[in-house]
Amino acid sequence: MVARDIILHHYPRSPFAEKVRVAFGLKGLRWCSVEQPRMAPKPHLVPLTGGYRRIPVLQIGADIYCDTRLILAELERRFPDPPLYPYETRGRADMIAGWADQALFATSLGLVFGLNGDRFPSELHADRAAFTAGKFDGWDSEKMRPRVPSLRDQFRSHLMWIDCCLTEGGPFILGEKPSLADAAVYHPLWYVRGNLGEGEGLSDHPAVLAWMDRIAALGHGNGETMAPDAALDVARTAAPETVDDTASEWSIGTPLTVTPTDWGFDTVKGICLGANRERVVIRRDDPEVGVAAVHFPRIGFAVAAA
Numbered sequence: 001m002v003a004r005d006i007i008l009h010h011y012p013r014s015p016f017a018e019k020v021r022v023a024f025g026l027k028g029l030r031w032c033s034v035e036q037p038r039m040a041p042k043p044h045l046v047p048l049t050g051g052y053r054r055i056p057v058l059q060i061g062a063d064i065y066c067d068t069r070l071i072l073a074e075l076e077r078r079f080p081d082p083p084l085y086p087y088e089t090r091g092r093a094d095m096i097a098g099w100a101d102q103a104l105f106a107t108s109l110g111l112v113f114g115l116n117g118d119r120f121p122s123e124l125h126a127d128r129a130a131f132t133a134g135k136f137d138g139w140d141s142e143k144m145r146p147r148v149p150s151l152r153d154q155f156r157s158h159l160m161w162i163d164c165c166l167t168e169g170g171p172f173i174l175g176e177k178p179s180l181a182d183a184a185v186y187h188p189l190w191y192v193r194g195n196l197g198e199g200e201g202l203s204d205h206p207a208v209l210a211w212m213d214r215i216a217a218l219g220h221g222n223g224e225t226m227a228p229d230a231a232l233d234v235a236r237t238a239a240p241e242t243v244d245d246t247a248s249e250w251s252i253g254t255p256l257t258v259t260p261t262d263w264g265f266d267t268v269k270g271i272c273l274g275a276n277r278e279r280v281v282i283r284r285d286d287p288e289v290g291v292a293a294v295h296f297p298r299i300g301f302a303v304a305a306a
């Protein structure tokens with residue numbers, strides 16, 4: 001295994017990880033799969049990220065990419081062919097992904113927790129209550145149950161939009177070829193189908209189900225299991241790549257904090273290595289893994305001087 005290999009830190013049932021696995025399939029990539037716990041603590045992940053605990057995280061050597069928006073942008077930069085933006089659709093694909101990752105995901109998750117929350121262990125509920133800091137009813141099934149009828153309505157409206165995209169311009173969300181928009185819209189529906197079957201509206205949309213099967217058929221590329229310790233060794237023995245993004249308000253060397261604005265509000269501290277409109281990169285010197293560069297998207301994160 002060489003240090004430049006693509007390493008994904010994830011767990012099988014994570015919808016956001018499924019978004020990245022679909023992108024691996026679309027691009028036909030070879031990658032290493034490191035399974036992380038689905039709740040805190042994550043002792044084999046936070047030495048890499050400096051405290052960020054959300055899943056998935058992409059690691060390439062000592063470069064650590066947080067959040068699927070940036071993970072997919074980085075995969076596109078390094079492995080452009082076949083593209084995630086097949087028809088100069090960058091703006092449209094990113095806007096659709098923004099809707100899918102927030103509105104469609106929150107509705108889907110609410111439906112699963114509201115209907116099936118009792119099947120999840122109490123430790124997971126406690127973890128997610130802290131993780132969301134009270135937003136989304138703390139993903140508490142008791143509080144979410146009365147919201148199920150309204151969530152069902154929302155979910156059905158979302159399905160109608162997706163169905164229209166496919167029947168008016170398919171076979172994929174933006175047309176003839178699969179794109180980032182497909183990976184983003186797919187993951188919340190994959191989560192609903194996996195947890196609740198097709199009874200919550202999906203069976204009324206054969207075009208959506210057929211599209212889901214087309215996305216599943218893209219596969220996940222070629223993933224090989226890697227031990228969490230081995231991934232830490234990779235970071236320890238590699239040096240981060242040079243960053244050339246310097247067009248931003250933050251000059252190189254400024255101490256910064258980076259914090260998600262939607263959920264999982266853990267702050268990461270580091271020294272600015274570069275930033276632009278799309279991303280911010282900070283350098284950390286970690287006692288376990290040495291120097292690492294942690295990359296975040298600007299969307300969905302608050303950046304401030306430390």
Ligand SMILES: N[C@@H](CCC(=O)N[C@@H](CS)C(=O)NCC(=O)O)C(=O)O
Binds near residue numbers: 016037038101
């Ligand atoms: N905006 C983030 C969202 C990531 C996210 O919320 N992931 C969920 C899992 S699907 C998570 O981290 N849950 C808590 C955990 O796994 O500890 C992204 O696109 O990566």
